[in-house]
Amino acid sequence: MTETFEPKIVAFVCTYCTYAGADLAGTSRMKYASNVRMVRLPCTGRISPMFILKALQKGADGVLVSGCHPGDCHFAQGNYHARRRWTVFRSLLAFTGIPEERIKFSWISAAEGAKFAELINSITDEIRALGPFEQYQELQKVIETQSTY
Amino acid sequence: MGIQEQYRTDAANLLDSGAVKLVIGYGEGSTPERRRPIFIRSAEEVGRLVLDANCIANLSAYLVPEGLLSDGKSVAVFLKPDGIRSVNILAAEAQLNPEQVVILGFNIDAGLANPLPGRKANEFAPLLASLKSAGLSTDLQREADRLEQMTAVERFEYWKEQFSKCIKCYACRQVCPMCYCRRCIVDVNQPQWVNTSSHTLGNFEWNIIRAYHLAGRCVACGGCDRACPVNIPLRLLNHRMSKEALDTFDHFAGESADQKPVLATFRQDDPETFIL
Ligand code: SF4
Numbered sequence: 001m002t003e004t005f006e007p008k009i010v011a012f013v014c015t016y017c018t019y020a021g022a023d024l025a026g027t028s029r030m031k032y033a034s035n036v037r038m039v040r041l042p043c044t045g046r047i048s049p050m051f052i053l054k055a056l057q058k059g060a061d062g063v064l065v066s067g068c069h070p071g072d073c074h075f076a077q078g079n080y081h082a083r084r085r086w087t088v089f090r091s092l093l094a095f096t097g098i099p100e101e102r103i104k105f106s107w108i109s110a111a112e113g114a115k116f117a118e119l120i121n122s123i124t125d126e127i128r129a130l131g132p133f134e135q136y137q138e139l140q141k142v143i144e145t146q147s148t149y
Numbered sequence: 150m151g152i153q154e155q156y157r158t159d160a161a162n163l164l165d166s167g168a169v170k171l172v173i174g175y176g177e178g179s180t181p182e183r184r185r186p187i188f189i190r191s192a193e194e195v196g197r198l199v200l201d202a203n204c205i206a207n208l209s210a211y212l213v214p215e216g217l218l219s220d221g222k223s224v225a226v227f228l229k230p231d232g233i234r235s236v237n238i239l240a241a242e243a244q245l246n247p248e249q250v251v252i253l254g255f256n257i258d259a260g261l262a263n264p265l266p267g268r269k270a271n272e273f274a275p276l277l278a279s280l281k282s283a284g285l286s287t288d289l290q291r292e293a294d295r296l297e298q299m300t301a302v303e304r305f306e307y308w309k310e311q312f313s314k315c316i317k318c319y320a321c322r323q324v325c326p327m328c329y330c331r332r333c334i335v336d337v338n339q340p341q342w343v344n345t346s347s348h349t350l351g352n353f354e355w356n357i358i359r360a361y362h363l364a365g366r367c368v369a370c371g372g373c374d375r376a377c378p379v380n381i382p383l384r385l386l387n388h389r390m391s392k393e394a395l396d397t398f399d400h401f402a403g404e405s406a407d408q409k410p411v412l413a414t415f416r417q418d419d420p421e422t423f424i425l
């Protein structure tokens with residue numbers, strides 16, 4: 001039995017830009033991969049790196065973090081702060097062996113419904129090709145199967 | 150007069166004149182090569198102070214307990230350059246007023262402790278600037294390079310093995326001058342961000358978050374690395390973060406007391422190479 005693997009991707013998006021962009025993709029009837037689960041937040045500045053770790057802990061194969069382009073933040077500065085944190089956090093994840101290909105960052109505005117749809121499709125393809133993030137998920141399985149924990 | 154005698158006399162004068170209410174220094178430890186922090190409140194006790202090449206702990210962590218500096222009085226503390234940097238960070242993060250910290254500065258060179266001129270953190274600015282231009286440890290960079298040449302899978306296995314040893318004792322956190330949060334994120338349980346028991350996944354999360362929260366704040370005093378009872382190379386994670394802060398944002402932690410924390414500020418033209 002060979003079923004194609006369908007990755008689980010969690011997208012943390014800001015409500016003013018990327019969420020609105022996703023909305024536009026939907027109302028424009030653009031098709032995009034259903035692998036993505038969106039979590040809407042007020043601003044990229046509110047997207048804590050803990051969210052990324054939590055998504056991986058709960059079995060995500062990939063994570064997308066996305067918000068307004070620089071200069072477009074509803075709160076003026078949130079995405080600039082977020083960008084610094086992503087830069088640092090991303091290099092830390094890479095250094096500990098969490099592949100960069102699984103953790104993506106993007107700027108998608110409310111007008112970029114097409115970019116949203118394309119990005120979701122391409123990320124889904126890429127992560128499907130990588131396969132499940134077994135190395136990480138195994139650690140969670142150990143917890144679930146060993147009652148001593 | 151040797152540095153130990155000189156600093157004992159300085160400490161006695163500071164206490165006698167009322168310039169400081171307390172001197173935090175080093176005393177004899179449980180073995181001949183160990184030193185332990187001691188807290189001296191009167192000039193008669195300064196004979197207990199020891200200063201030599203074994204005095205490696207960063208004593209600035211003892212400045213932050215709540216209430217110590219709230220009476221406005223000053224405290225003297227023995228600090229190496231890393232400790233002076235952490236005083237600057239604590240000042241920049243509004244944890245203390247650097248005017249209340251009298252520094253008995255020294256560095257260790259070729260097995261000897263040498264005095265550093267200056268009493269207040271800002272007087273050490275030229276020294277800290279020279280440390281910045283000297284760059285980060287090349288030894289650690291070599292080790293970091295070795296890891297970065299591995300594939301992600303191999304690197305994950307390396308850290309998995311290291312982190313699997315962690316017993317979540319949090320000694321690395323307790324020893325760090327910059328880990329002063331009253332409620333650490335790992336102690337938050339609604340929501341429970343980090344698995345608390347010491348299985349490998351929770352250890353992974355804990356060690357990632359510890360390193361991340363010290364990005365651009367770690368002064369490489371090595372306290373966490375020495376404190377870790379299972380010898381996880383925490384210095385490597387710290388180093389990688391310091392390198393990121395320095396290379397990408399030109400940020401050398403603790404350069405001055407008015408330096409903005411690297412993750413609490415930004416520039417509109419910060420580099421972004423990875424954002425789609
Ligand atoms: S993280 Fe470790 S090396 Fe860095 S300042 Fe804290 S205790 Fe010192």
Ligand code: SF4
Pocket residue numbers: 314315316317318319320321322356373376377378379380381
């Ligand atoms: S000191 Fe070592 S064993 Fe203890 S919590 Fe830190 S990393 Fe884990």
